[in-house]
Structure formats: structure tokens, C-alpha cells
Amino acid sequence: MSSNQPNRGSSPSVPPWVKVFVIIFIVILALVIALHLMGFGFGSHRISEVSSPSVVDTVDRVRLTSIGIKYPLQIALTYNLPATG
């Protein structure tokens, strides 16, 4: 640590690594904002919408049941579906 103590002769010019850091920071910030605007960020919008197995899953179960597909006992008991065996 002592090799990098404050040096009185330092120039106030911005070092190259800081410029790179700022550029990367801006790019990441832009990406996060873009993802959020595309509806892929933070997810809070749809949390309240889905609180049970999705509609697609339910429809699939009904369709498979209607064509005679049966389920392993554990799944059948859980979802009240026709069981195999």
C-alpha cells in the first residue's frame, strides 16, 4: 500500500483506466436501460400477474388428459389427473 500513497507531484489529468471504466459503465447502464425498456428488466411488472401454474400448463394438462394421456401417481395426485397403472 505504501508504494501508492498520495503523491504530491501527481497531475490532475484523468488516467486512461478511468476513461475505460467510465465507457464500460455507460455501456452497461445503456444496456440495462434498453433491457428494461424491452420488458426484460427487473420483472416487477409481471410478478403480480402470475401467481399459479401458467395458463399454458393448465391447457396442456387438459389437452393431454382428453386424448387419454395418463400421469405418474405422484403428479396425478397433486393435480387431480388420471394416473397410470
Place this chain on the structure above:
Amino acid sequence: MTPGLRKFVRTAHITFTVGWLGMVAGFFALALVGLNSRDAQIVNAAYLAMKMITWYVIVPFSFIPLLLTGPLLSLGTPWGLFRHYWILAKLVINILSTLILLVHLQPINYLARMAAEAALSSADRTLQIQMVIASGAALVALLIATGLAVYKPRGMTPFGWHKQYEERPSS
């Protein structure tokens, strides 16, 4: 700050920051398992574990260095909080990582609740992917912060430069 106290605070700071990094790595692994595993029990266990380590480890491990040990170390030593670019960069990374964590607390709670009810479905896939991306990004950011703390790249801010000359004894 006395040398003994400084060593104690530095030890606490290293412990909490590296612990935070390690826990985020664990969270990232669980998020990957939750996204990719085909075993429903493992997926549910992963999201429940993610909630536990978030609330009981990651949240305290992120706030203590940001609000306590970091400011104590920088303000209690000649390094200062705003005098060197590497310290400023670490501060920005820590604030952003904590903000990202706070923003994701609600989705983490939601996924854990769904996992507890064995109600995770394909509709939750976006959130599951989001957990992987957010924790992966946080992991990279914390690795960069650790690298900055070890290498301490040169560069003084204009504030630090002026302070340095103000403090120089006139001779």
C-alpha cells in the same frame, strides 16, 4: 484512527467484501441450477436457498462495507473517499451493486414463494434468466472492485489534488 483500530476495520472490510463476492458467486451458481435443472425439487430448493442467502448474508454483507467499514477506512486514513479514482470507482461499483440487489429483492422473494408452493412454471422463465444475468453482472462488478482494491491504480481526482496541496506544510 489508531493503527490497531485501522487493522481491525481493514480486516472487517476485507472479510465482508470478499464474503459478499463469494455469496454472489453462490447465488449465481444457484440461479444457473434453477434455470437449467430438469429436476423440479432441485429447482425449488435452489430458489428457496437463493432467498435465504440473499436476506441473511448478501444484504448485510453488502451494506456493512458500503455504509460502515468502507467510509471508516477511507475517511480515517490519508486515502480519503474522493481523492483517488480507484476508491471512487469502488464506491460507484458498491453503490450500483447494492442498488441492483435491492431492485431484485422482490423477484427473489416471488421466485422463492413460487418454489415453496411448487408453482414455478414456464411463465417464470424471464425472471429466472434475469436472476442469472443480474448475479453474473454483480459477480463481474465485485471482481473488478476487488482488483481495484489490490492493484490501486494511480490517479488522483481534482479534489484530491487540491486537498494534497492545501495540506502541504508551508516551508
